[in-house]
Amino acid sequence: MQSFAIHNLENHHLARPKRAAEDHSLIPPCQAACPLHMDIREYVSLTAQGRVMEALQVIRSGNPFPSICAHVCAHPCENACRRAQVDKPVAIRALKRFAVEFGGDRMVECEAETTHDERVAVVGSGPAGLACAYYLRKLGYLVTVFEAHSQLGGMLRVGIPKYRLPREVLDTEVERLARMGVEIRTNARVVSLDLLFDMGYKAVFLTVGAHQGLRMGIDGEESPGVIDGATFLREVNLGLKPSLGERVAVVGGGNVAIDAARTAIRLGAREVNILYRRSRAEMPADDVEVEQALEEGVQFKFLVLPKKIRRQDGYLKVNCVRMELGEPDARGRRQPVAVEGSDFEMEFDTLVVAIGQAPQMPGGFGVRVGKGSTIVVDPVTLTTNRVGVFAGGDAVTGPATVVQALAAGRQAAGRIDDYLQHRYPKDAAESRETLVGDLRPETIEMIRRIGRIEPPALPPEARTADFTPIEMVYDWEAAVNEARRCLRCGAGAEILFQDKCASCLTCLRVCPYHVPYVDATGAVRIPADQCQACGVCVAECPARAIVLRRPYDRRQVAGELEHVLRSAAQTKPRPLVVGFCCQYGLFGTGSLSDLWREAGGSIWLVPVLCTANVEAHHILRAFEMGAEGVFIASCGEQCARENTEFWVRQRVEKARRVLSEIGLEPERIEVLVPSDHNGSTAAEQLDAFAQRIGTLYLASILMQEVRS
Amino acid sequence: MAKSSFEEKLDANEFVVTTEVGPPKGCDVSGLVHDIDLLKDKVDAINVTDHQSSVMRFPSIGGCLLVKEQGGEPVLQVTCRDRNRLALQAELLFAHSRDIHNVLCLTGDSVDVGDHKEAKPVFDLDSVQLLRTARLMETGTDTSGNELKGAPQFCLGASVHPGADFIEPQLIKFDKKVEAGAKFFQTQGVFDLASLRRFMQYASQFDVKILAGIIVMASARMARYMNDNVPGITVPQPVIDELATAEKGKGLQKGVEIAARFVKTIKEEKLCHGVHIMAVGNEKIVPDILERAELISVGA
Amino acid sequence: MIVAERKSLEEIRRTIAPYERVLIVGCGTCATVCGAGGEREVALLHAGLRAMEARSGEGWHTFLEFTVKRQCDAEFLDALVDRVREVDAVLSLGCGIGVQAIAERFPTLPVLPGVNTSFMGMAKEWGVWDERCAACGDCRLAETAGICPITRCAKGILNGPCAGTKNGKCEANNEMDCAWVLIYQRLEKLHRLEDMRRYYPPRNFRVIPRPRRIVSKAEVAVGGNNG
Numbered sequence A: 001m002q003s004f005a006i007h008n009l010e011n012h013h014l015a016r017p018k019r020a021a022e023d024h025s026l027i028p029p030c031q032a033a034c035p036l037h038m039d040i041r042e043y044v045s046l047t048a049q050g051r052v053m054e055a056l057q058v059i060r061s062g063n064p065f066p067s068i069c070a071h072v073c074a075h076p077c078e079n080a081c082r083r084a085q086v087d088k089p090v091a092i093r094a095l096k097r098f099a100v101e102f103g104g105d106r107m108v109e110c111e112a113e114t115t116h117d118e119r120v121a122v123v124g125s126g127p128a129g130l131a132c133a134y135y136l137r138k139l140g141y142l143v144t145v146f147e148a149h150s151q152l153g154g155m156l157r158v159g160i161p162k163y164r165l166p167r168e169v170l171d172t173e174v175e176r177l178a179r180m181g182v183e184i185r186t187n188a189r190v191v192s193l194d195l196l197f198d199m200g201y202k203a204v205f206l207t208v209g210a211h212q213g214l215r216m217g218i219d220g221e222e223s224p225g226v227i228d229g230a231t232f233l234r235e236v237n238l239g240l241k242p243s244l245g246e247r248v249a250v251v252g253g254g255n256v257a258i259d260a261a262r263t264a265i266r267l268g269a270r271e272v273n274i275l276y277r278r279s280r281a282e283m284p285a286d287d288v289e290v291e292q293a294l295e296e297g298v299q300f301k302f303l304v305l306p307k308k309i310r311r312q313d314g315y316l317k318v319n320c321v322r323m324e325l326g327e328p329d330a331r332g333r334r335q336p337v338a339v340e341g342s343d344f345e346m347e348f349d350t351l352v353v354a355i356g357q358a359p360q361m362p363g364g365f366g367v368r369v370g371k372g373s374t375i376v377v378d379p380v381t382l383t384t385n386r387v388g389v390f391a392g393g394d395a396v397t398g399p400a401t402v403v404q405a406l407a408a409g410r411q412a413a414g415r416i417d418d419y420l421q422h423r424y425p426k427d428a429a430e431s432r433e434t435l436v437g438d439l440r441p442e443t444i445e446m447i448r449r450i451g452r453i454e455p456p457a458l459p460p461e462a463r464t465a466d467f468t469p470i471e472m473v474y475d476w477e478a479a480v481n482e483a484r485r486c487l488r489c490g491a492g493a494e495i496l497f498q499d500k501c502a503s504c505l506t507c508l509r510v511c512p513y514h515v516p517y518v519d520a521t522g523a524v525r526i527p528a529d530q531c532q533a534c535g536v537c538v539a540e541c542p543a544r545a546i547v548l549r550r551p552y553d554r555r556q557v558a559g560e561l562e563h564v565l566r567s568a569a570q571t572k573p574r575p576l577v578v579g580f581c582c583q584y585g586l587f588g589t590g591s592l593s594d595l596w597r598e599a600g601g602s603i604w605l606v607p608v609l610c611t612a613n614v615e616a617h618h619i620l621r622a623f624e625m626g627a628e629g630v631f632i633a634s635c636g637e638q639c640a641r642e643n644t645e646f647w648v649r650q651r652v653e654k655a656r657r658v659l660s661e662i663g664l665e666p667e668r669i670e671v672l673v674p675s676d677h678n679g680s681t682a683a684e685q686l687d688a689f690a691q692r693i694g695t696l697y698l699a700s701i702l703m704q705e706v707r708s
Numbered sequence B: 001m002a003k004s005s006f007e008e009k010l011d012a013n014e015f016v017v018t019t020e021v022g023p024p025k026g027c028d029v030s031g032l033v034h035d036i037d038l039l040k041d042k043v044d045a046i047n048v049t050d051h052q053s054s055v056m057r058f059p060s061i062g063g064c065l066l067v068k069e070q071g072g073e074p075v076l077q078v079t080c081r082d083r084n085r086l087a088l089q090a091e092l093l094f095a096h097s098r099d100i101h102n103v104l105c106l107t108g109d110s111v112d113v114g115d116h117k118e119a120k121p122v123f124d125l126d127s128v129q130l131l132r133t134a135r136l137m138e139t140g141t142d143t144s145g146n147e148l149k150g151a152p153q154f155c156l157g158a159s160v161h162p163g164a165d166f167i168e169p170q171l172i173k174f175d176k177k178v179e180a181g182a183k184f185f186q187t188q189g190v191f192d193l194a195s196l197r198r199f200m201q202y203a204s205q206f207d208v209k210i211l212a213g214i215i216v217m218a219s220a221r222m223a224r225y226m227n228d229n230v231p232g233i234t235v236p237q238p239v240i241d242e243l244a245t246a247e248k249g250k251g252l253q254k255g256v257e258i259a260a261r262f263v264k265t266i267k268e269e270k271l272c273h274g275v276h277i278m279a280v281g282n283e284k285i286v287p288d289i290l291e292r293a294e295l296i297s298v299g300a
Numbered sequence C: 001m002i003v004a005e006r007k008s009l010e011e012i013r014r015t016i017a018p019y020e021r022v023l024i025v026g027c028g029t030c031a032t033v034c035g036a037g038g039e040r041e042v043a044l045l046h047a048g049l050r051a052m053e054a055r056s057g058e059g060w061h062t063f064l065e066f067t068v069k070r071q072c073d074a075e076f077l078d079a080l081v082d083r084v085r086e087v088d089a090v091l092s093l094g095c096g097i098g099v100q101a102i103a104e105r106f107p108t109l110p111v112l113p114g115v116n117t118s119f120m121g122m123a124k125e126w127g128v129w130d131e132r133c134a135a136c137g138d139c140r141l142a143e144t145a146g147i148c149p150i151t152r153c154a155k156g157i158l159n160g161p162c163a164g165t166k167n168g169k170c171e172a173n174n175e176m177d178c179a180w181v182l183i184y185q186r187l188e189k190l191h192r193l194e195d196m197r198r199y200y201p202p203r204n205f206r207v208i209p210r211p212r213r214i215v216s217k218a219e220v221a222v223g224g225n226n227g
């Protein structure tokens, strides 16, 4: 009987309560750092359980274009991830990529109804514009996106190289927008906002980005062969093949500089140098990308600053000066200063200047601009000085990131809605607290080190020939194991029922991480910033005063068990064997997946989020409801938490004691592990166990007959 | 009131030899009487144990009466485990009335080691308090200060454990027993003479008689069993090894040899004032030991 | 705190036999702390009883559960007023005091003990409880270095160790420390061995005349100035 197919289970889980007022969890640092405020802990946890479809749902609920972020997000979340205090941050972006690839249809949720008459114009189709259009459309507005280029996407299209963001990915997301009914006007450079209002648009969102390359301001910068980074990448991305010559230099230390250099390599330049006036440590570019650039043969010249460019004999002679780092300034950044008399000359065919970009604003917009030609807006409402005109993205912040642009787009959609509906504009206040505080050294010491798994990538030799995407997707096991590294910050234990707490200190004594403590007033505290959410204290507190902060965790075991018992009751299998199985091992890492194949017939599985949450009374409940045998399958060594099996065995012993008092054999309860001391797999152990239960069951039936 | 013959020998600084018999579980005392007969003329006094190892038996006082009947000199063992101070005082009064004056005052083994584990352990008094109680009664008062009609007289003994693995607290207790009026001490089983010598060096400052306890072992297995199960007893490895050298069925003989050697050395070196031989069930070999130790002549 | 241990299911089954509807009442104080009768144990016992009934095939009881903050004060038992109306008996997982408090509070309600009240003690570590005090009414801790010979010595003797101690353990249980060895060692550290050398006369058991009561409030006359 295979009534227990995976999709059943998934459906069942869909019924899980939504984040509700009773969610006491604190916002983890990853989420706090994410401009989109993504519920990272949640989708990482779902991924760890092998519930990828749900993971993608969570991602979708916060991110209009998950697949784009999955490829190129600058992942501020990872920079904030507390796992870094133990070893390395969780590879959040790569996990998102996994969810996007394995989580199902990308074209879902592309329906939208028009419920408002007002039309909104979005100027610019970068991530900010697209996100705004997406959300306005969802809110029921008619939206037109105006894009000066022939294709949508802004920097996603004309900036980011294809080897990092395959254009099919972008096209799919654009396609979704189109299907939602967003009107798209390409090759449409907007020059006057009045015109838009005249056309009947009631509000305008300006997201023109920052595309104007900044100049170094040195002699010879106008020479042929000198080009700015944004322009260079745009040309390449639009299909032009700029001739670079053999020797290329890129000036700058940011991601654009790296992208330009790696693009140059792919275009066949023999020698590519990056000239940067500070040292490696100060480079703003992403570490992984710097590494990859090195692998691909890009050379870095640090502490070098071009002073003058001469074009001579068809070459660029670049006069440079060596720099050294001076005293830290007020912001703690060490400013480079020229070393006297250290001038030297270098020779290149092409010099790419990638030291930043600024927005370019047609005069007809009439919006106030400030520092670096960026548009000045109110940070909460995103309104400009012109009524009905909102702005966001790089055009407001200067060159930033995709996720910031997406967040600005989403925020703008909400504020434009407020404006059009005459509501007082207010950001939805988050009622939950943000988790602050680092892990204490003592806590860190107790947390097992688990190496970060990087997603697979093409080897350097295979990359540089063309613009093939270089990063690949995790396989199932790698993704799940990586996801299991998450510390579940802020979702840990809480003494919810303070009045019940008997100050017994059980929590203090059982916590594998020594988290609970007695404060100066004598009250027991479980500091949220140290708890690893393992759930041991929750299941041991004799007063049942503690819960895990997330509501569905607290009821998970009992809920799943009842569900299984109800389903089993309908088929009346004999003899019924119920198994509590680590959900991570069952579907996630798959260390118990052979059990799943065994299931069916009289064996029914209850997936639980960590077997440390199974309590003795859960086991007895199964016996009450007709189970002849109960096993707990833990994921053994793979558990990212400490001591789980010890606690499982404690509970089993407790239940066995009661069982023998009832007159049933204690061997009717068993603990299975992925590989026992005889080297048998969980499935083999289950076979033996099922056999044992069969025998005990027969014997008990015979006894009954003898008696009657 | 005349002293008991045992007390006289103690006072006369004779090397005294005592042994012990255990009353039966049941009322058939023929075996006990037989043992008494065998021993009564070979030793200076016979202890009768009081529910030894907390196993319920025929009472000590009953055994003492039998010793008297057979013409021997009894030592009444009294433990605090089973009786409160009323019963203990009553027992002492009764003993005196039957001309039983030698009393070994003991705390008693824990109920947990015996055959009535659910019994209430009384321990209303401890051994030191019992000694003082007896001495108090000799002055004509009971423990509540009431006058006694006719005061008893005792030769009081106590036990001490020279081989204890942690000796200091035992010595404190020893001091307290001396102070409480113990006149003689029958020690726990002594298995190495070094510890006995060390103890005697300490005990010689007191005016009390020390009788070294000698346990006769029937086999190496028994020795190991005692190590694991008998409170306070530790048989040293060399002794166990020596027992193990015995041929099959000759274990007891080896035990007798060892015991005799000990007794002989103690006597010859005047290590202490006498010996107390505990044959634990093999009472009939006690004369054999004494012969081998040349304490009694062959066939005497 | 008071330490108790759940009675066997068999004994509980026997005592509840005459009653159809049984309310299992936990105690949120000592019984919770010692893991014998808090909310979690109530749930476990409940589950155990239900499983027993289901497996025996002849179960006819219904069980309810509830845990009060503390059973040994009538005010906390007010929370039971409505609940006991629904049942034929209460199975208390509180200590003996709790059982009696419930009996006093509900004069016509059968109250059955679900635990054996064992001793007063403390947690040695998670899941291990040691007795520490016998409520003997005549505390000797001043002379015994703060280590109670009444509870921690199998014989409760006052003048030093018996000869049964071996390896620092008690002759009655070789897993438990000999109290007198501990006392000696601690007195030595405190330079107070003379406390052990002193003679201690027989204990005064008179201080526990039963039934016992302690009155700590003063008898005062109110309503007039008697000064």
Ligand SMILES: Cc1cc2nc3c(=O)[nH]c(=O)nc-3n(C[C@H](O)[C@H](O)[C@H](O)COP(=O)(O)OP(=O)(O)OC[C@H]3O[C@@H](n4cnc5c(N)ncnc54)[C@H](O)[C@@H]3O)c2cc1C
Pocket: A072, A073, A074, A123, A124, A125, A126, A127, A128, A129, A146, A147, A148, A149, A152, A153, A154, A155, A156, A159, A160, A161, A188, A189, A190, A191, A207, A208, A209, A210, A211, A230, A233, A255, A256, A259, A362, A392, A393, A394, A395, A399, A400, A401, A402, A403, A405
């Ligand atoms: C080479 C490069 C690599 C990058 N890599 C990353 C990365 O890996 N991760 C990351 O997070 N960020 C990256 N960024 C930054 C990121 O791309 C931008 O921050 C983001 O695209 C800004 O979005 P936006 O919507 O504000 O503007 P843009 O994406 O710049 O879009 C603005 C759009 O407006 C259009 N437009 C301008 N003026 C008009 C007009 N008058 N009428 C109509 N249309 C107009 C432009 O043609 C453009 O399409 C990178 C940037 C560059 C240049």
Ligand code: SF4
Pocket: A028, A029, A030, A031, A040, A041, A044, A080, A081, A082, A083, A090, A092, A485, A486, A487, A488, A489
């Ligand atoms: S460990 Fe998990 S919850 Fe904590 S910051 Fe990292 S991803 Fe977020």
Ligand code: SF4
Pocket: A495, A500, A501, A502, A503, A504, A505, A506, A507, A508, A524, A537, A540, A541, A542, A543, A544, A545, A546
């Ligand atoms: S385990 Fe529960 S009752 Fe005990 S101190 Fe912790 S929260 Fe309080």
Ligand code: SF4
Pocket: A492, A493, A510, A511, A512, A513, A514, A515, A516, A526, A530, A531, A532, A533, A534, A535, A536, A537, A538
């Ligand atoms: S036991 Fe686990 S859930 Fe409880 S405080 Fe410690 S880490 Fe958190």
